[in-house]
Amino acid sequence: MDNYCHLDKVDLQDYAQKVFGAGYVVDHVSNMHGGAQKVVYKIEFSNGFSCVLYVWDLTMNYFQEEIAADNIHERSYGSDLFAMNSKYLTEHGIRTPALYDLNTERNLYPFDYALVEYIDGHKAEAYFHRSDLRDQDSVFQQLGEMLASMHTIERHFYGKTNQSGMTSGNCHHMLMENAKVQLDYASQHIDSIREHQSKLLDTLYELESRIKPRIRYGFIHGELGPDHVMVNDRLEPYLIDIEGAMFFDIEHEHSFLEFRFGDFYRYLKNDTLDPYRMLFYRYHHHISLTSGGLKLLHRGFPDQQFASQLAVHHSQCALRFIEEGF
Incomplete structure (x- = not known):
């Protein structure tokens, strides 16, 4: 595994195996640039499977000043909203990448993160x-x-x-x-x-x-x-x-x-x-x-x-x- 990631490589490997199983060995991590409100990584495994890691790190949100001051017209940031809307859209037959797991414990890191379906396209x-x-x-x-x-x-x-x-x-x-x-x-x-x-x-x-x-x-x-x-x-x-x-x-x-x-x-x-x-x-x-x-x-x-x-x-x-x- 190479490249910088918010999660330590050992922690990421442990997390992936808890979610997917022992056969999932992280092989490569790459930053999928472009987001203004969360950090997104592509995770590739040695068995050919890929998924996405979402990280809601407020320190890397370009609108953190407005969020911290509660000075935005409607909140559109946070793992809670992602999980809620993912469930709601899926229940109503609207396609959105599947949420595999959401970690909100914050016992290892001061931010929430999730493993999400990778859409190859x-x-x-x-x-x-x-x-x-x-x-x-x-x-x-x-x-x-x-x-x-x-x-x-x-x-x-x-x-x-x-x-x-x-x-x-x-x-x-x-x-x-x-x-x-x-x-x-x-x-x-x-x-x-x-x-x-x-x-x-x-x-x-x-x-x-x-x-x-x-x-x-x-x-x-x-x-x-x-x-x-x-x-x-x-x-x-x-x-x-x-x-x-x-x-x-x-x-x-x-x-x-x-x-x-x-x-x-x-x-x-x-x-x-x-x-x-x-x-x-x-x-x-x-x-x-x-x-x-x-x-x-x-x-x-x-x-x-x-x-x-x-x-x-x-x-x-x-x-x-x-x-x-x-």
């Missing part, structure tokens, strides 16, 4: 450029059907699956407050945002004022880009990074899908959506991703070019709302 974005159109159709049609099924799981109050009792107010009010916080952060670092902060805020209020109350919420992933969908060798899509899944306005999901999937959103489209909610949530995404990109940039995220481009692109998108109207 590619992220959905790889199928944007496939020459075989049948493969594209298969992947995105299945994903569209899976999301439609997930979004029709409904209840009359928003929040996490384990939340009981009615929530007060409408869910978009929570994001209204979050947008103000993120806009303030972005204005401190981007001149054009600072110069137009008042107009951007006025636009936020105007978009919010058009939304009528609702008491019906669907189950959403919460941040479903093509990088959060794994496709196996049978062209079956799986949802990953599921900690933020919850009951919410499905327009929040669709407004994100619309710009993340581009032309391929046609496979995922829902014709029954509220256009005012779609506008509001899209605007919120642009503000939030501007701030999020800046925070990744300022906090040492490995792909600095991506972080910078994320902030610049979404700041321009937000400004277009006040330049072109809506």
Whole structure:
């Protein structure tokens, strides 16, 4: 076994054998880079089996300041949420990698970790450029059907699956407050945002004022880009990074899908959506991703070019709302 891992090689070997059995000898560990909120390793065994090790180490979370201050609009970090949503999605027939074992003892390490199914394949974005159109159709049609099924799981109050009792107010009010916080952060670092902060805020209020109350919420992933969908060798899509899944306005999901999937959103489209909610949530995404990109940039995220481009692109998108109207 080689390469750095959060778990000592002896501890990792002991853990793997407790979960899988004596025949599972760890051969190779590799860091699967890219996550902003948890660390992910691929574990390969000498018998040919592979799985994934998830580590929820808050010290390596690029949004640990917000989590520690409880200053995020809805918690989307933690092994408890992963386990809960994994169980819920599986029970409802929504494909997500299987959870083999979750260790929350913290007797050896100050963080939770889990062994999870390894999906041998590619992220959905790889199928944007496939020459075989049948493969594209298969992947995105299945994903569209899976999301439609997930979004029709409904209840009359928003929040996490384990939340009981009615929530007060409408869910978009929570994001209204979050947008103000993120806009303030972005204005401190981007001149054009600072110069137009008042107009951007006025636009936020105007978009919010058009939304009528609702008491019906669907189950959403919460941040479903093509990088959060794994496709196996049978062209079956799986949802990953599921900690933020919850009951919410499905327009929040669709407004994100619309710009993340581009032309391929046609496979995922829902014709029954509220256009005012779609506008509001899209605007919120642009503000939030501007701030999020800046925070990744300022906090040492490995792909600095991506972080910078994320902030610049979404700041321009937000400004277009006040330049072109809506």
